Amino acid sequence: MSHLEKTNAIVLTKLNFGDTSKIVTLFTEEFGKETCIIKGGRSSKSKFGAIIDVMNHVQVIFYKKQSREVQLISQADLISHFPHIKQNLDSLKYASGVLELLNSLTISNEQNSKLFRGTIKILNLMDKEENHPQLLFVKYLMFFVDELGYSLKEYECKICGNPLDENSDVLYNQEKGFMCVNCGKHQLINFEFSKELFKLLICLSGRQNECKYSIENLNRLVSFFEKFLKYHIPEFKGIKSIYTL
Template sequence: MSEIIKTQAVVLGKMNYSDSSLIVTLYTEHNGKISAIVKGARSPKSKLALIFDTLNHIEVIFYKKESRELQIVSSADLISYYPNIKSDLESTKYAFAVLELVRNLTIENESNNRLFKGLLKILDHFENKKEAPSILFARFFMFLITETGYEIMIDKCSICNKELNPDSSVGYNFTTGFICNECLQSHSGFEKIESELFKFLYCLKNKKFLNSLKVKTIDDGNFFLEKYVREHIPDFKGIQSLSMFK
């Protein structure tokens, strides 16, 4: 038996299938990430290809069957296509990187309503230019790392348990985590993280306001998060979208 599901979703990606259909990856409000086939979407008279454009926020009806890898879409309506994102190359690059993270770091059919709301919120911030696209991407990356169970502990020294000062340099390795500057002087095997980069990561984790940041600091922060995920999820191959739009 198939269950009829009506839900909001974000289109994470799509690919052509047969002569007239699409296979789409959706992140849905109540069913998490799903893969589905949209039959006839590419036929000349169908509007579904436009509705299922990557990045779109839609409402979709599909037939769900647990034993089936590809669910079957019945119909869909467009809620938002984020025109401001799609008209700006920098916003497009980082918004697509957000979709790539969700596509690669979430499990099929695992519901996470908080993640769905967070995804819509960050896309809205991209659309309305709340912050620089690179910072918005970093905020979502930190949020997703926490939501997927790999939270970065950044408030206290992993050795002496002292509160870490966001205006100070610290030490770090992927086994122990962050340590204070004092412990860094007396322990080996740690990389020094300069104060600008640590403050950026600290503010991301604690949802603090960020301004007057150097481009290099933001790029270094995103690289740190990417490397962190690589260390904890061996199957993660990095973020392709950021290089595709160069």
């Protein structure tokens, strides 16, 4: 038995399938990641074929059958196609990074509405072009890691328990976590935070909108989160789109 379901979704990937169809990966609000087929989607006459395009925010109706891996799209409406993101190479690069994280690191059919809403929010912010897209991307990475179930927001030395604040140089070990410089002397160090970098991390993890940053420090934080994800999820090979676009 299959039944019709309606949900909001963001389109992660789109590929030709056979002579006439398209296969798309959607991150949906109600059902998590879903693979769907658009029959006739390769034809220029296909209305849904055009609407369901990579990075578009859409509302879809599809026939869902639990036993089937690929669901059949029945209808689609466009909510936003984020026109400004697609015209700005930097925004496009980091928005593609967002889609890549969802595609490679979320599990099919595992609902996470909060992650969905956070994704739409960050794409809307990138589309508004008020903040640097890389700054938004780092904020998203922190949110994403949190939603995957890892907690990086306890800012204390994991060895002596002393609080770590924006006036501390901080060391990081993948197994143990954050450490003060004193305790880190005898540990393997996977990442070093300068005071300035740690201050930025704390600022970005809060709700403040104004954080003092440099591009160099944003690059360092992206690299930190990539290393973190690679360590915890060995199949993860890094965020390719932010380096190739």
